[in-house]
Amino acid sequence: MKKQRLIVIGNGMAGIRTVEELLKIAPDAYDVTVFGAEPHCNYNRILLSPVLAGEKTLNDIILNDDDWYASNGITLHKGRKVVAIDRRRRLVRTEDGLEAGYDRLLLATGSMPFMLPVPGRDLPGVIGFRDIRDVELMLEASQKYRHAIVIGGGLLGLEAANGLKKRGMAVTVVHLLDTLMERQLDKPAADLLKRALEDSGLDFRMEAQTKAILGHDRVTGVRFKDGSETPADLVVMAVGIRPNVDLAKSAGIHCERGILVNDTLQTFDPRIYAVGECVQHRKQLFGLVAPLFEQAKVCANHLAEYGIARYEGSVTSTKLKVTGIDLFSAGEFQGGNGYEELLFQDPARGIYKKLVVESNRIKGAVLYGDTGDGAWYFQLMRDGTDISAFRENVLFGQAHLGDAGHGADNRAALMPDTAEVCGCNGVCKKTIVDAIVQKKLFTLDDVRTHTKASASCGSCTGLVEQILQSTLGSDYSVSPAKKPLCKCTDHTHEEVREAIRAENLKTIPEVMRFLDWKTVDGCHSCRPALNYYLLCQWPNEYRDDPQSRFINERAHANIQKDGTYSVVPRIWGGVTNPKELRAIADVAEKFEIPTVKITGGQRIDLLGVPKQQLPAVWAELGKHGLVSGHAYGKSLRTVKTCVGKEWCRFGTQDSTKMGIDLEKMTWGSWTPAKVKMAVSGCPRNCAEATIKDFGVVAVDSGWELHVGGNGGVKVRATDFLCKVDTEEEVKEYCGAYMQLYREEARYLERTAHWIERVGLAYVQERIVSNPESRRALYERFLESQKSAQIDPWAVLAKESERQHFEPLRKVG
Amino acid sequence: MNVMSDWIEIGRIEDIPRQGARVVATPAGNVAIFRTLNDEIFAVRDLCPHKGGPLSQGIVCGKRVACPLHNWVIDLASGDAAPPDEGRTACFPVKLENERLWLQLDRPE
Numbered sequence: 040m041k042k043q044r045l046i047v048i049g050n051g052m053a054g055i056r057t058v059e060e061l062l063k064i065a066p067d068a069y070d071v072t073v074f075g076a077e078p079h080c081n082y083n084r085i086l087l088s089p090v091l092a093g094e095k096t097l098n099d100i101i102l103n104d105d106d107w108y109a110s111n112g113i114t115l116h117k118g119r120k121v122v123a124i125d126r127r128r129r130l131v132r133t134e135d136g137l138e139a140g141y142d143r144l145l146l147a148t149g150s151m152p153f154m155l156p157v158p159g160r161d162l163p164g165v166i167g168f169r170d171i172r173d174v175e176l177m178l179e180a181s182q183k184y185r186h187a188i189v190i191g192g193g194l195l196g197l198e199a200a201n202g203l204k205k206r207g208m209a210v211t212v213v214h215l216l217d218t219l220m221e222r223q224l225d226k227p228a229a230d231l232l233k234r235a236l237e238d239s240g241l242d243f244r245m246e247a248q249t250k251a252i253l254g255h256d257r258v259t260g261v262r263f264k265d266g267s268e269t270p271a272d273l274v275v276m277a278v279g280i281r282p283n284v285d286l287a288k289s290a291g292i293h294c295e296r297g298i299l300v301n302d303t304l305q306t307f308d309p310r311i312y313a314v315g316e317c318v319q320h321r322k323q324l325f326g327l328v329a330p331l332f333e334q335a336k337v338c339a340n341h342l343a344e345y346g347i348a349r350y351e352g353s354v355t356s357t358k359l360k361v362t363g364i365d366l367f368s369a370g371e372f373q374g375g376n377g378y379e380e381l382l383f384q385d386p387a388r389g390i391y392k393k394l395v396v397e398s399n400r401i402k403g404a405v406l407y408g409d410t411g412d413g414a415w416y417f418q419l420m421r422d423g424t425d426i427s428a429f430r431e432n433v434l435f436g437q438a439h440l441g442d443a444g445h446g447a448d449n450r451a452a453l454m455p456d457t458a459e460v461c462g463c464n465g466v467c468k469k470t471i472v473d474a475i476v477q478k479k480l481f482t483l484d485d486v487r488t489h490t491k492a493s494a495s496c497g498s499c500t501g502l503v504e505q506i507l508q509s510t511l512g513s514d515y516s517v518s519p520a521k522k523p524l525c526k527c528t529d530h531t532h533e534e535v536r537e538a539i540r541a542e543n544l545k546t547i548p549e550v551m552r553f554l555d556w557k558t559v560d561g562c563h564s565c566r567p568a569l570n571y572y573l574l575c576q577w578p579n580e581y582r583d584d585p586q587s588r589f590i591n592e593r594a595h596a597n598i599q600k601d602g603t604y605s606v607v608p609r610i611w612g613g614v615t616n617p618k619e620l621r622a623i624a625d626v627a628e629k630f631e632i633p634t635v636k637i638t639g640g641q642r643i644d645l646l647g648v649p650k651q652q653l654p655a656v657w658a659e660l661g662k663h664g665l666v667s668g669h670a671y672g673k674s675l676r677t678v679k680t681c682v683g684k685e686w687c688r689f690g691t692q693d694s695t696k697m698g699i700d701l702e703k704m705t706w707g708s709w710t711p712a713k714v715k716m717a718v719s720g721c722p723r724n725c726a727e728a729t730i731k732d733f734g735v736v737a738v739d740s741g742w743e744l745h746v747g748g749n750g751g752v753k754v755r756a757t758d759f760l761c762k763v764d765t766e767e768e769v770k771e772y773c774g775a776y777m778q779l780y781r782e783e784a785r786y787l788e789r790t791a792h793w794i795e796r797v798g799l800a801y802v803q804e805r806i807v808s809n810p811e812s813r814r815a816l817y818e819r820f821l822e823s824q825k826s827a828q829i830d831p832w833a834v835l836a837k838e839s840e841r842q843h844f845e846p847l848r849k850v851g
Numbered sequence: 852m853n854v855m856s857d858w859i860e861i862g863r864i865e866d867i868p869r870q871g872a873r874v875v876a877t878p879a880g881n882v883a884i885f886r887t888l889n890d891e892i893f894a895v896r897d898l899c900p901h902k903g904g905p906l907s908q909g910i911v912c913g914k915r916v917a918c919p920l921h922n923w924v925i926d927l928a929s930g931d932a933a934p935p936d937e938g939r940t941a942c943f944p945v946k947l948e949n950e951r952l953w954l955q956l957d958r959p960e
Binding site: 488561563566567585589594598600602847848 | 859861862866867868869870871873874875876877878881884888889902903904905908909910911912913917919920921922924935956
């Protein structure tokens with residue numbers, strides 16, 4: 040089949056990103072031709088400020104060099120401006136008369152700096168701040184001249200001013216309003232910023248309206264509305280950008296302020312798409328890079344004729360790229376009008392934080408001086424997390440939420456290069472920074488793939504995001520607002536689960552077919568997730584797919600680094616007896632098991648069992664009534680207990696029996712991630728119930744229930760759920776909680792993270808304040824347990840199943 | 852070593868689960884025999900180039916397997932690790948003939 044022809048007008052970040060996304064999913068669909076008005080390859084426009092400031096060179100910011108275009112078979116016309124589109128004949132024409140035909144056209148013409156309509160605006164020495172040419176002009180001017188005026192105290196204007204000052208010029212920033220960066224900052228934060236910039240040597244003229252640019256052969260000064268004049272040899276206009284729509288307009292494509300596009304990034308002409316700063320989508324224009332990347336992804340999806348992605352707008356955050364100034368802003372930062380504001384101010388240290396809150400959900404944030412928690416607030420904002428449980432501490436940051444783990448050192452910028460960021464994979468800060476710079480990485484996923492940082496336990500994810508942000512000086516969101524389940528699909532976990540339920544999908548292939556999976560049979564991330572979601576949705580009906588389970592759950596034992604396995608029998612509530620211990624000892628001797636270890640969960644671990652031996656070991660244990668402890672699964676692990684009132688002089692309730700009852704009720708259930716429980720007999724809490732997924736602490740008058748604890752990677756103490764009176768209630772609340780977690784958490788999401796995402800208030804509403812909801816959940820849990828409580832060891836120890844554990848053949 | 856240059860019969864395709872693997876034990880270590888969703892058969896040394904994990908125990912997707920130890924993804928046809936990881940595990944000729952699987956051990960590709 041003859042390839043279709045795709046022409047891209049605009050060789051910038053949005054256009055080329057779209058091409059990259061397209062090559063990823065449909066590398067052979069198009070012959071691609073790119074026209075760029077600038078004489079350069081695609082470069083990172085957001086890093087022009089550091090180039091101007093002398094912190095980076097032009098070479099550092101090239102994203103795609105000539106080789107990239109060549110090796111991907113892309114025809115690149117650098118420095119050739121397209122001046123006409125003939126939609127009827129489907130071809131474009133350049134200034135110098137070249138014509139090229141298209142089947143699909145992508146407009147990525149970007150934007151132009153808005154030049155104030157004042158006399159003198161065309162004088163030499165009056166420029167915008169948009170491209171490499173502008174930076175070159177500024178650098179030239181900085182060598183010959185002394186005085187610069189930047190008109191516009193927004194993000195771009197301040198970055199330009201900072202750069203020119205660093206190049207030795209005396210710079211005055213002129214701003215129409217009394218608040219700098221008024222689209223990102225409120226007055227108090229803007230005042231702090233202004234003071235810091237003044238200290239660094241910038242001058243400001245606030246509330247000043249430019250009337251005329253003065254000069255004959257070259258600019259000599261600026262006159263303001265009040266009649267006063269300021270001398271200048273260079274004037275940079277940074278008062279805003281205008282979508283570049285002239286070309287589209289002249290071709291009769293419907294434009295308002297920008298080129299109008301729908302949720303598939305299609306323009307008025309169905310063969311023509313548009314992305315980036317030139318578009319207008321749902322009345323919005325765009326100036327930051329994150330939305331462009333999200334658009335690129337959606338647009339590529341449609342160019343590849345997948346036809347399933349939609350762009351529904353973006354939530355963005357901003358960071359100013361001025362070295363030494365920490366500033367973060369996101370969402371509805373102004374507050375007022377029905378919003379509540381949480382404020383923290385420490386003028387002596389130059390710190391200001393404001394969170395704008397509505398119904399206990401963060402709607403916006405302004406941080407100045409201490410932006411370490413910006414990524415966290417942004418996450419809470421996008422997830423719509425109910426913050427009522429920690430509202431009184433939220434301004435102090437994530438590190439203050441009772442985690443004694445890695446929270447304290449979350450200031451990426453201050454870390455030395457040699458500091459280890461990812462403890463699992465031994466990745467230090469420099470490795471990450473180098474990878475970001477040299478391999479042109481933009482997203483957390485990229486960094487993970489290339490460096491392995493945060494790819495294992497994930498506890499350093501926030502830190503890695505911060506490093507990404509401080510390295511790129513990013514003014515775009517750290518991760519996409521809508522996070523797909525994995526790279527095989529654009530659908531989120533929630534969308535996949537909803538489709539399974541609503542469309543009555545019963546097998547993994549059915550799900551993949553219905554949701555247009557991009558791969559034939561998924562990957563090691565999505566298959567286990569789908570298997571779990573199906574199992575959870577259709578408990579007594581779904582036929583488990585062992586090939587979509589991680590080896591531990593397939594072999595019902597824990598794989599070790601040498602390929603052998605560990606075997607952990609269930610010891611109910613941590614209570615055992617001589618008969619069981621003797622059986623375990625006999626097995627250990629008979630099979631010459633190298634290591635026998637007491638686990639943290641009050642059980643015994645037999646380590647170093649070869650795979651072929653597993654069924655025989657299980658059969659032997661089974662003879663003495665020992666069953667699988669599920670120490671290997673995303674499932675109920677163990678219920679740790681203390682001895683309780685039967686023996687302990689402080690015990691208030693029979694915690695041991697409670698623990699055994701809970702374990703008998705919950706064992707065998709599959710969950711999104713592992714679930715650990717504990718029951719303590721008094722508030723001394725010897726069973727450490729307050730760092731478990733579900734913890735019960737007995738008090739004299741009943742039982743306290745605690746949820747969402749974690750003793751692992753990052754210690755998180757539980758949240759207090761409620762107090763109940765009877766053992767029967769403990770079981771009902773426990774079962775309901777398990778089921779809510781099973782039905783609503785994302786696969787591999789521990790209860791701690793789930794609760795941080797949805798908020799404790801939500802869990803309380805579903806389980807505590809609404810008895811009907813609780814009972815329904817509890818019943819569904821018990822129902823699903825009917826088919827779950829089958830000892831897998833007994834099944835697999837049968838002769839007929841043993842071949843799965845044997846070699847196919849032995850040779851030699 | 853002459854014997855080894857021959858094709859060795861190792862079993863039937865039904866003995867290996869779809870999207871799964873079984874191993875052939877040899878004096879030089881295990882060889883993993885994979886069966887994909889589309890019944891393609893591949894043989895690679897059962898040793899991840901990263902830390903020696905048993906690839907036969909991994910999750911099989913398309914013509915790739917994810918190592919059970921640290922999720923390196925290995926291409927079954929070439930033995931190459933998926934970029935940006937770098938490494939290669941040996942592949943062996945394997946064929947399906949007369950309903951039987953045959954493996955050649957002395958010529959890792």
